[in-house]
Amino acid sequence: MYIYDKNNIKITRYDGNHNDVWTPWVVEDTVKVRLKADWSVTKFGLIIDQKETRV
Amino acid sequence: MRTPWIDGDAVKVRLRSDRSITNFGFIVDQKETRITLPQLDTTLTTASGTLESSQNTQVTVHVSSGGTPVSGATVDILASNGSLNPATGITDSNGDFIAAYSASEVISQTAVPLSAPASKDVYNSGSSSITIIVNPLDTNLVESSHPYPNSYDNTWTITEPGADKIRIHFSRL
Numbered sequence: 001m002y003i004y005d006k007n008n009i010k011i012t013r014y015d016g017n018h019n020d021v022w023t024p025w026v027v028e029d030t031v032k033v034r035l036k037a038d039w040s041v042t043k044f045g046l047i048i049d050q051k052e053t054r055v
Numbered sequence: 056m057r058t059p060w061i062d063g064d065a066v067k068v069r070l071r072s073d074r075s076i077t078n079f080g081f082i083v084d085q086k087e088t089r090i091t092l093p094q095l096d097t098t099l100t101t102a103s104g105t106l107e108s109s110q111n112t113q114v115t116v117h118v119s120s121g122g123t124p125v126s127g128a129t130v131d132i133l134a135s136n137g138s139l140n141p142a143t144g145i146t147d148s149n150g151d152f153i154a155a156y157s158a159s160e161v162i163s164q165t166a167v168p169l170s171a172p173a174s175k176d177v178y179n180s181g182s183s184s185i186t187i188i189v190n191p192l193d194t195n196l197v198e199s200s201h202p203y204p205n206s207y208d209n210t211w212t213i214t215e216p217g218a219d220k221i222r223i224h225f226s227r228l
Contacts (some may be wrong), residue, residue, distance in 0.1 A: 006214075019225075024222065025220045028218070029215050030221065031223055035209055045198075048224065050196070051224070053218035054221075055218055
């Protein structure tokens, strides 16, 4: 799973199973989340339950 | 014996006799009056008509009578949901009473009626009402299918307009 900023610059990547994870702060007002799997893998997926912003 | 009601603030009684008659005359022993009180006109406005759960907005109650602001009127603001601070007060020299409304956390979109009765001596009381819409908390901002299918590829965009930076929390991934 990949985290991008609004200009599609990759911020970080997560592999495997995790619980209770905050992403790094992403500059500006948008964060993109890409979940990409190949044909051989299927797992739980993701739940985003909070967002935090700074002005 | 009572006279009919007479408009205005005066009634005149004339006793007139001719040269041949003299009788007892009369005694007026009571007077009764009615005063029509001016009406208080109340207007209730909010800075925002739609709130998110736990969000605040300013509530203004303007009290006037015949187009003239009325100071010193007692105002109560009543809400079926959420809280007001203060909930009771006195209008200022502009006829305004200002309070803050805090929405409670709701689990579905909720219409919250607010009402504001106002009263003052020598006026007929007035009242106004308005409805605020409160939106529920986003319990999950984004959720994929569980489990996601093979060869899944999806991108979600999460935006908070005006923010200088943003981060998100995964309860599970």
